[in-house]
Amino acid sequence: MTMKQGRVNASQLFGLGIISMLATLLLTVPGELLRLAGRGAWWTPLVAAVPAVPFAYAVGKRAGKQGDAVALLRRLLGPFVSRVLLLLVWLAVAIDMAIITREVAEGASASFSSAIVPMPVLVALVLVPGMWLAWLGPVAIGRVATVISAGIIVTYVVGFLAIVPLMHVLWTRPVIPTDARFLGGAPIELSWLWLIEPALIGVLIMHEVQPSARRVAGGILAGATASGAILLSGAIWLVIADFGPTRAAEFAVPILHTAKELPYSIHLERIDSLVITVELLGALVKVGLFLWIWARVSEGIVRVRTAYLLPSLAVASGISSIVMFANPLALDRSIYSYGLYILPTFFVLMAVSYLPSRTWASRSPV
Amino acid sequence: MDEISDLATHCRGVLNTIDAAAWTGMSMVESHEQRLARLRRMLGNPADLCVRPVGSLVTVMYLSTIVDEAQVQDTLVGPLSQQFDSPPALANRLAPIDTYGDALNALLSGKAIALMRQVPGALAANTGKWPKRDPTEPPAEVISRGPHTGFIERLDTNVALIRMGVPDPRLRYENFVMASRSGTKAGLFYIEGLVSPKVLQRVRGTLNSVRPSMVTDARMLAQHLTPSAHLFPTVGSTERPDVAYGALLDGRVVVLTDGSPTALLIPQVFANLLSVPDDYYNRGIVASFERAFRFLGLLGTLTISALYVSLASINQELVPTPLFLSIAQARLGIPMPLVLEILTLEATIELIRQAGLRLPSSFGQSIAIVGAVVIGQSAVLAGLLSAPAVVVVSVGFIMSFILPSQATAMSLRILRFPLILLASAFGLFGLVWGLLLLFIYLSSLESFGVPYLSPVTPLRLRGLQDTIVRRSLRKLRRSFVARPSPTTE
Known part of the structure; x- marks a missing residue:
């Protein structure tokens, strides 16, 4: 048994971008997001897309049909160095998987399941569809992601329309805080967080699938833009829904003061369940996507049959999510730091993508 | 003695079978009498086998129940008794047969064969007379507008109906004989240029490779x-010629089999399940409105019971207070948990449905009345079931009949049970989880290489003009659904 390979198109990549970039943050940390990012939150995915898009474009154009990022690193850097880099990626994805699994399980429990369900059961429920998706491969994940991301967009458009009469266009401008934050006012931690996911998806899926480099880059950029727009309405919506208009207004977000004036804000909590339903679906799909990425990276490090690999990774993810993040503080510490493990690989790929064509040609197996 | 007699009969039977199997591929080069005797034996000397000598040189053989005797007389006996005076005219009507297998097939397909002394082989004439009915509208696919014709059990009549509806020079018709004991003939139709070559190749390959008993x-x-594991139909079917025409124009392949009024439509995607012929005889806006309700019916029949279980038993905070109070009041005194109540009702309704199917229509109505009024109302009055539960399950059941494809409705009815169990265990999360698994399953399905959820995912914008919303016929371009999964989606 091997994981199914396949090819995704630009719209599916767009859907994957939205799901991977939004699902975790919207489901798990809306309050945290606003606390950290404030009015700059919506700007953050676009800031992350600034390096991610040319990176994906350059690597995609150069790599051509020479395999995915795992094969590419091995070919260019040799088995040892590539394994070291992949090990760092592996570590980042492993932590990410544990965080996602834990947060989705907790989110599902808090939002939907009043019955007392043990955490291991919830974690298993989160991992089962993910494992199935990972086994079905990127095409099935892409197909599911397209529809669910469309659902997310529609849901947030409705949410946005509900609050837009009370908004002012100037509120959407990014704010550069006085304490000299990173690019364009987006908080540095969140920028890294956003950066990882489009880069990972772009590189891994792009080389798996071989659409044109322009489309991959376009897909990521479009995903980032949509994510920003959705975040603008979604974060406000969720905070109002989660904390109530009065408490939400106490956050350091001037825009939320207007929420008190919303005549229908009392209904938001109920409608919020529908919103969370769509997000939950997105988060479950994201688990599948990242499990697939994790398995691909693992295959690049050690040769293991997929039949053993996927269940092992799922079990490892389940156990680590239960053990590592039983303490919420541990999760808070990890969520903004694990992405750093992936940066060396990112920069190496970025650098090699600008090597002269001859270098690529001479190393091509063809 | 009896045992010995039985054994002898059995051995003769075995020998005959071996003999028939061995001789079917052999040429008919024996003497006249030997050929007659062997054919008789291979057929088991049935009561309707008619062997008529025509003069001293020729013997005509046929199965009298499936041939038109007047035609036998006109086509074979008459001309042959005139001592072969017009061979060219005869040759036009008769087909030569070389092997015993072909001779058997000819006899079983309503042909009469003529064996001649000192001439190897035989001649066959098409003299079949099969029971036949008029191409009336199929009762399972009645429509309010549009043509009221239907396929019948004869392949040639059905072929004529297709040719009548699609007078296109690019219409192609290929014949297959199933590698089965019944040796059923099948016809494969498609329009060249509209059909995807990949799909066609797959269909041909599958038809050639299957070995149905x-x-x-x-x-x-x-x-x-x-594959038998498919929960949803990946091959469509219809008994209406107009649906088959539409399928051909959509670039799909139509397969007809002899003896069946059903046409198979390949490939079949999920969007096809929501479509009925009336959609194309009504204005676009009406068709779209009806389709939207069909889609809601699909979602409703799948989820309504599970949603009720999760909202009434676990996620009560999502229900408006007055509604929740009325549900709680209705459930006072019900001697079983909500999930058991719903499952009992679902099972009862399924039993009533199946009972109604097996009975004549007059009894079927009685069963419906007994089921709906007597059992339902009595159970509520007796305090065994609550009124909201009866309403919810009944609405779900009625919704399942909105769907044009009863095979799909059945699949959805089956899926309701696990969803109810999931909702009772994990609330709304269990329901969402179950729906996600179903969606993943549907996303992974393909029908002869065409993604089952196409054209929604993978997204094909042109294909969306005839899914839930049906565009005006003037602007509707056909031939967009039945495309295989491309190398790059």
């Missing part, structure tokens, strides 16, 4: 064409 209806063949 018996095909008495096209739907039996459909089960051989798709």
Whole structure:
């Protein structure tokens, strides 16, 4: 048994971008997001897309049909160095998987399941569809992601329309805080967080699938833009829904003061369940996507049959999510730091993508 | 003695079978009498086998129940008794046969064969007379507007109906004989230029490779064409010629089998399940409105019971207070948990449905009344079931009949049970989880290489003009659904 390979198109990549970039943050940390990012939150995915898009474009154009990022690193850097880099990626994805699994399980429990369900059961429920998706491969994940991301967009458009009469266009401008934050006012931690996911998806899926480099880059950029727009309405919506208009207004977000004036804000909590339903679906799909990425990276490090690999990774993810993040503080510490493990690989790929064509040609197996 | 007699009969039977099997591929080069005797034996000397000598040189053989004797007289006996005076005219009507296998097939397909002394082989004439009915509208696919014709059990009549509806020079018709004991003939139709070559190749390959033991209806063949594990139909079927025309124009392949009024439509995607012929005889806006309700019916029948279980038992905070109070009041005194109540009702309704199907229509109505009024109302009055539960399950059941494809409705009814269990265990999360698994399953399905959820995912914008919303016929371009999964989606 091997994981199914396949090819995704630009719209599916767009859907994957939205799901991977939004699902975790919207489901798990809306309050945290606003606390950290404030009015700059919506700007953050676009800031992350600034390096991610040319990176994906350059690597995609150069790599051509020479395999995915795992094969590419091995070919260019040799088995040892590539394994070291992949090990760092592996570590980042492993932590990410544990965080996602834990947060989705907790989110599902808090939002939907009043019955007392043990955490291991919830974690298993989160991992089962993910494992199935990972086994079905990127095409099935892409197909599911397209529809669910469309659902997310529609849901947030409705949410946005509900609050837009009370908004002012100037509120959407990014704010550069006085304490000299990173690019364009987006908080540095969140920028890294956003950066990882489009880069990972772009590189891994792009080389798996071989659409044109322009489309991959376009897909990521479009995903980032949509994510920003959705975040603008979604974060406000969720905070109002989660904390109530009065408490939400106490956050350091001037825009939320207007929420008190919303005549229908009392209904938001109920409608919020529908919103969370769509997000939950997105988060479950994201688990599948990242499990697939994790398995691909693992295959690049050690040769293991997929039949053993996927269940092992799922079990490892389940156990680590239960053990590592039983303490919420541990999760808070990890969520903004694990992405750093992936940066060396990112920069190496970025650098090699600008090597002269001859270098690529001479190393091509063809 | 009896045992010995039985053994002898058995051995003769075995020998005959071996003999028949061995001789079917052999040439008919023996003497006249030997050929007659062997054919008789291979057929088991049936009561309707008619062997008529025509003069001293020729013997005509046929199965009297499936041939038109007047035609036998006109086509074979008459001309042959005139001592072969017009060989060219005869040659036009008769087909030569070389082997015993072909001779058997000819006899079983309503042909009469003529064996001649000192001439090897035989001659066959098409003299079949099969029971036949008029191409009336199929009762399972009645429409309010549009043509009221239907396929019948004769392949040649059905071919004529297709040719009548699609007078296109690019219409192609290929014949297959199923490698089954019944040796059923099948016809494969498609329009060249509209059909995807990949799909066509797959269909041909599958038809050539399947080895059904018996095909008495096209739907039996459909089960051989798709993996048995598929919960949703990946091969469509219809008994209406106009639906088959539409399918051909959509670039799909139509398969007809002899003896069955059902046409198989390949490939079949999820969007096809929501479509009925009336959609194309009504204005676009009306068709779209009806389709939207069909889609809601699909979602409703799948989820309404599970949603009720999760909202009434676990996620009460999502229900408006007055509604929740009225549900709680209605459930006072019900001696079983909500999930058990819903499952009992679902099972009862399923039993009533099946009972109604097996009975004549007059009894069927009585069963419906007994089921709906007597059992339902009595159970509520007796305090065994609550009124909201009866309403919810009944609405779900009625919604399942909105769907044009009863095969799909059945699949959805099956899926309701696990969803109810999930909702009772994990609330709304369990329901969402179950729906996600179903969606993943549907996303992974393909029908002869065409993604099942196409054109929604993978997204094909042109295809969306005839899914839930049906565009005006003037602007509707056909031939967009039946495309295989491309190398790059």
